[in-house]
Amino acid sequence: MPSGGTENKKNDSQQKTRRRSRGGSAEAKTNDLSAEDWNFLLRWQGQQDDGNWTLALAERLLPVSEARQSTGHAEPRSSAPAGEPSPASAGSLEQKEASLGEYREQVQRWEQAQRQGAAPAAQLRSLPFPFHLAQGAPSPANAGLGELLSMAQQASAQQNHAAAPSCWPGSLPPSPTKAAGRPKRETSSPCSTTAPPNLVPPWLGQTISFTTWFQGSRQEQEGDLHAPAQQFPSPGASPDPARTLFADARGGSGRPERRPGRPRRQPLERAHTAPSDAAAAWPDASRGASDPGAHRGKPRAARQGLRGGRGEAAAEASQGGTELEAMAGVTLTRAGRVRLPSKRSLDAADEDFLDNDDSPTGADRKSAAAPPSKAAKGSARISAGAGGGAQKRQPGAAASSVFRGVSRHRLTQRWEASLWLSGKQMYLGGYVNEEDAARAYDLAALACKGPSVPTNFAAADYEGNLSEIRGSSREEIVAWVRRRSSAFSRGRSRFRGVSGQAGHWEARIGTFGDRKNVSFGIHETEEEAARQYDRALIIEKGRAAKANFPLGVYDVEVASFENFVAKRFGGCTSAAARAFLAEMALPFDETAPNGSKASLPPVREKNRGGRPRNNAASIIYASALQQSLAVRGSAAAQT
């Protein structure tokens, strides 16, 4: 524990105590909304999403209201901006509670009827929400906070010359199956921290809160055209996306079937008897039994564990040269180092060999890619005892992969695939299976460098995958491949950023802005949680987000992010994004329009883990205040 940890813990404990004692302290007061504030927010939200969100709020609000009553904090405050008349109250808290209960019963009845196919989706909207907005179009003169929020949406939309994205609450299609179900729990919202009006991004200026935005997006996605169902089938169909890894290249069967056939030979095998058993066990990559002549590689054991590989030859060569040395093209340098045949020469030799091979068709032979040639290098390095860089392998460590672009991480013992593009190494993911890593390299190399690039397996094996990612940028291709690595997610969930268990999946990001362990809600399915995680990550990192689903699924979010950054900073740079986030992460400490104060849970000190509290009041209030600030900003801009 770092120095001062005890003190930190003490402070944290004090904060916790303060937060738990609602209504009893000054801190608690600042996080609470008045009944009227809540009423406005509830009404507004209720009209936006058929009451689903409202039910969630109500569930959390009502106990708070009761506590407020019991502790004498029920005095109403005006929720309207200073100097503006407060809209009429919707009644006592008891009445509200009763009304909400009635409304909820109606929704439940609708839900039941809907399950029986007797209730159209539109009927839900017609259910009378207990708290009604005043009749007539609101104007700034008599607008309450709820109206201000609506106007903020319109103003922001006009200002940006773009309609609100379809995933935002105001334009959500009804979601019959979810609208009446148990609402999702309110979650903390790092984006609900405030910012000066000129810093409020479009996507914040048009949304009630980050969480609502997420939840609305979820509704849209349930019927989303972009849903990559074919990539991530339902849990029952394929519990692990890693098993769908390069399904095309394997005929969709996950782990490749082992099938008879001679593996693609390496040059040195001509000098030695090929390890036929292991070689015969090497799977065909894509064509299954229809192509018995296709050999796409050879087992690691055949090359490294059995005598006769190039590495063995190199080792022997290092000890003075042998007949094998001459056959393999292995030479010794003056310094006594082993000089192996170049890949080019080996490839050429192999090609020559293949031309004399007895494989069925010339087309197959030509389609076979260059053979792996790293085994010899790795073994030679070991045997030569060279040091430094790639030769730093521990004495007892396993040898490297025989596949191009694949190496084994010393600590994790995972196979990692990497591709070098323009001198920069692109990480392609970690894999339990060496062949998967090799295929990851192949696919990325083919997609990024073209069909002429040497691959571990036949390029034809990847036609299906390549067609799927054709037209994508390099970054997207790399992300696509990496997403399929067996180590992309590492927990119980198939998805990154998702933890929990069946029916209770939590989306969570370890570091979001200045905060740690920010939760983005509990979700019934992994997919839901994964999408929420993705959205949050996109908000923070833009296109650099390592999302569970292709960024194309989140066009709106990505566009919003880039649009804002472009407007705010004149270009989308990581530095600009970081600066933006730093500003957005400022602790909320604005004076509300009605003169009251609101604050978010305090930003944690560095190295203090834990998720921020799900303080619904502060979150909603803060985001509502943002909206009003946006209105002020747009009004100021117009004048």
Next chain:
DNA sequence: AACCTATTGGCACACGCCTA
């Protein structure tokens, strides 16, 4: 010499477990 790429080192963070 320039480029390629295998390997290592290590930081940041995902995630599970524990506690209140």
Next chain:
DNA sequence: TAGGCGTGTGCCAATAGGTT
């Protein structure tokens, strides 16, 4: 159930030998 925290590792950058 939310928050706190430790562990494991994904991912990136640096390094250095091999190749052209």
